Amino acid sequence: MGLLDFLFRKKIKADFVSSYEEKCKQSIPSQRPIDQLTFIVLDTETTGLNPEKDKIVSFGAVKIHHGKILVKNSREFYFETSENKNEALKVHEVLYPKDPVRMEAFAKDLLSFLEHHIIVGHHIGFDLKVLENSLSSFGLKKFLNPVLDTQYLAVRLEKGYHYDISTGKPGEYSLDSLCERYKIPLNDRHTAAGDSFLTAQLLLKLLKKAEKIGIGDFKSLMR
Numbered sequence: 432m433g434l435l436d437f438l439f440r441k442k443i444k445a446d447f448v449s450s451y452e453e454k455c456k457q458s459i460p461s462q463r464p465i466d467q468l469t470f471i472v473l474d475t476e477t478t479g480l481n482p483e484k485d486k487i488v489s490f491g492a493v494k495i496h497h498g499k500i501l502v503k504n505s506r507e508f509y510f511e512t513s514e515n516k517n518e519a520l521k522v523h524e525v526l527y528p529k530d531p532v533r534m535e536a537f538a539k540d541l542l543s544f545l546e547h548h549i550i551v552g553h554h555i556g557f558d559l560k561v562l563e564n565s566l567s568s569f570g571l572k573k574f575l576n577p578v579l580d581t582q583y584l585a586v587r588l589e590k591g592y593h594y595d596i597s598t599g600k601p602g603e604y605s606l607d608s609l610c611e612r613y614k615i616p617l618n619d620r621h622t623a624a625g626d627s628f629l630t631a632q633l634l635l636k637l638l639k640k641a642e643k644i645g646i647g648d649f650k651s652l653m654r
Contacts, residue, residue, distance in 0.1 A: 444570030445535075451542035455575035459547070461650035465638055468649060469548040470495040470579070472634060474626040475558045478512055482560035486512045490537070490562075491624030492544065493631045495551075498638075500631050506544060507624040508532045538566045549653075550576045553606045553630050577653055581630055584637050585609055588644070609633055 459468070473492035479485035492506040511531035541562070552558050559574055582604050586594055602608050610617055610629055613636040619625025638652075646652055 445538075447539045447542055448566075448570045451545065451571075452575060455547045457547045459549070459577065459649050461648065463649045465642060465647055465649070465652055466498045468652075470551045470631075470634065471545055471548050471576075472551040472627050472631040473506075473555075473558060474552060474623045474630060475561055476621070476623045477561055480557075482557050483564065485561065486510070487561055487565055488512060489623040490541075491622065491627040492541075493627050494544070494548075495631055495634065498635065500628070500635070502628075505624065505628070506540070508537055508540075510534070510537075534565060535569070538569050538571075541566075542571075545574070545576055547576060549579055550574065551579045551581060551630065551634055553581045553609075553626070553633075555580045577649075579634075579653065581606075581609070581633050581637060584641070585633075588637060588640050606630065606633070613637075 471492055471494055473490070475487050475491075476489045477485045477487055487510050489510065490506065490508045494501045494504045509529065509531050550559070555578060559578065563571060563573060582596075585604055586596055590599075596604055606626065606629060607617065607620070609615075610633060613633060615629060615632045615636070617629065620629070641647075641652065
C-alpha cells in the first residue's frame with residue numbers, strides 16, 4: 432500500500448465525534464430512578480436488510496425525559512440514495528426524498544442529540560450498525576451509549592430472562608404485535624419518525640410494567 436492509499440484509508444476523527452465521546456464518559460448513576468432517566472428512541476428506514484451494505488433512507492428519533500415524550504425535540508431526516516431495492520421501497524415508499532440532509536450535518540446533529548443518554552429501539556442492533564457504518568467516515572467506531580431494545584425488554588417482562596423467542600409464535604414480539612397488545616394505535620407505521628414515536632409509546636408502557644415488578648432504577652433496567 433502506497434502512502435496516498437494509506438492516507439486515504441486512514442480514518443480522521445472529526446471534532447464532533449471527539450466531543451460526543453467525551454460526553455459519553457459521564458456515566459449514569461446505577462441507582463438513578465427510571466423516571467429521571469433520558470432516553471433517545473430512534474429508528475431508520477434503509478435500502479435493504481443488510482446492515483453492512485445497505486444505506487439509510489430516513490431517520491427518526493424522539494427524546495423521553497422524566498417519563499414524557501418531548502415531541503418538539505423530535506428528529507426526522509431523509510437522505511438521497513440511488514440504491515433503493517424494490518422490497519425496501521414497498522415498506523418505506525421513499526424514492527425521491529424532499530430536502531435530503533448531508534451526512535455530515537446529520538452526524539453532527541445526531542451525536543449532539545444522543546449525548547450520553549440511553550439509546551432505545553426495536554431490533555436496535557440493526558439500526559445502530561447501519562448508523563455506525565454511515566458515520567465511520569467521520570471517525571466514529573461505535574456508539575458508546577447504554578442501549579435498550581424494546582423487544583428484549585418486552586420478552587423479559589412477559590416471559591422472563593431465559594425465554595427463547597424462536598420457540599414462540601411467529602411475530603409475537605414484533606413492533607406491530609406489541610403495539611396491538613399494549614393498545615397503541617399503529618399510526619404512521621413504516622416511517623422512521625412514525626416508528627420511533629410508536630416505539631417511544633411502547634417503551635413508556637413497558638417501563639410502567641417494569642416498575643410494578645420492582646425494576647425501578649438504571650441498574651436493574653439495564654440488567
